[in-house]
Amino acid sequence: xxxxxxxxxxLWLPLTxxxxxxxxxxxxxxxxxxxxFRQLAxxxxxxxxxNQNLADSNAPVAVDLRDxxxxxxxxxxxxxxxxxxxxxxxxxxxxxxxxxxLDTLLLWIGPLLAMLFGIGLLVLIRRGQNAAPKPLTxxxxxxxxxxxxxxxx
Amino acid sequence: xxxxxxxxxxxVTLAMGVLFWIGLxxxxxxxxxxxxxxxxxxxxxxxxxxxxxxxxxxxxxxxPMLVNVWATWCPTCxxxxxxxxxxxxxxxxxxxxxxxxxxxxxxxxxxxxxxxYDFNISxxxxxxxxxxxxxxxxxxxxxxxxxxIRGKHIGDLNTRVWQKLQPQFxxxx
Numbered sequence: 001x002x003x004x005x006x007x008x009x010x011l012w013l014p015l016t017x018x019x020x021x022x023x024x025x026x027x028x029x030x031x032x033x034x035x036x037f038r039q040l041a042x043x044x045x046x047x048x049x050x051n052q053n054l055a056d057s058n059a060p061v062a063v064d065l066r067d068x069x070x071x072x073x074x075x076x077x078x079x080x081x082x083x084x085x086x087x088x089x090x091x092x093x094x095x096x097x098x099x100x101x102l103d104t105l106l107l108w109i110g111p112l113l114a115m116l117f118g119i120g121l122l123v124l125i126r127r128g129q130n131a132a133p134k135p136l137t138x139x140x141x142x143x144x145x146x147x148x149x150x151x152x153x
Numbered sequence: 154x155x156x157x158x159x160x161x162x163x164x165v166t167l168a169m170g171v172l173f174w175i176g177l178x179x180x181x182x183x184x185x186x187x188x189x190x191x192x193x194x195x196x197x198x199x200x201x202x203x204x205x206x207x208x209x210x211x212x213x214x215x216x217p218m219l220v221n222v223w224a225t226w227c228p229t230c231x232x233x234x235x236x237x238x239x240x241x242x243x244x245x246x247x248x249x250x251x252x253x254x255x256x257x258x259x260x261x262x263x264x265x266x267x268x269x270y271d272f273n274i275s276x277x278x279x280x281x282x283x284x285x286x287x288x289x290x291x292x293x294x295x296x297x298x299x300x301x302i303r304g305k306h307i308g309d310l311n312t313r314v315w316q317k318l319q320p321q322f323x324x325x326x
Contacts, residue, residue: 047185061289089285090286091185091286
């Protein structure tokens with residue numbers, strides 16, 4: 001009997017997938033969905049704790065949102081639909097991955113701008129350092145000769 | 154000489170410092186803007202806390218009101234409760250959402266501290282709260298007579314906050 005049960009359990013294994021997020025178990029009927037759930041829980045931000053994603057946070061609201069994401073996944077909603085559902089209620093804040101829009105433009109291209117600026121600055125400074133020395137003027141030449149003479153004597 | 158260029162990073166750093174200073178010094182930096190402002194109150198099916206009768210968005214009174222999300226487990230809700238009683242006495246309509254709470258405890262609380270609410274929607278599992286983008290308690294929505302959400306305040310209501318909200322509330326009439 002026991003052996004049979006074990007075999008049954010083994011047979012059942014490939015059919016189910018389990019996503020464990022913050023100690024909570026979410027059973028899925030396929031592994032691909034479990035993976036999507038894990039990814040969503042990581043990409044969505046907890047509105048209460050602000051610097052944690054849904055997977056890391058154990059705030060009650062994060063638990064609720066995780067449950068909701070699970071529920072929507074079971075309803076065969078796409079990742080996009082699920083994110084939209086949460087954004088409609090909690091705002092863009094819940095996304096760790098902000099949309100590319102005019103008001104988020106600086107967020108996206110800011111680091112690039114900063115890097116270009118840094119490179120530009122570096123180039124300018126290097127160029128200043130590498131510039132060939134200007135030829136001496138007659139007066140400077142005369143002064144140099146005098147210094148040399150003074151040094152020799 | 155291009156030596157002045159060397160001061161640009163310093164200037165940029167100072168500018169960022171000023172920006173961060175302003176950002177971090179902002180009051181209510183935990184308050185998130187609600188995308189629901191300007192949207193109709195979400196539809197829901199729930200029960201009234203006291204009478205137990207079925208309640209939906211259509212049950213909301215057709216006048217400007219406050220919809221206050223509260224719970225007995227929330228210390229700040231206790232702090233604001235006296236002020237809600239005061240607002241109710243002034244004739245302001247307040248609908249309560251008893252959020253992720255125990256109905257019996259909530260009824261006891263209202264008996265003990267007074268009931269400023271026209272009625273309370275019992276939301277034990279936070280389903281309506283989720284529809285409203287609630288992430289803590291207390292939160293208060295300003296809802297107009299058409300049932301459109303006009304504003305949201307996160308945190309307790311008190312005299313200072315009401316000074317800011319009242320003009321908006323009056324404007325909904």
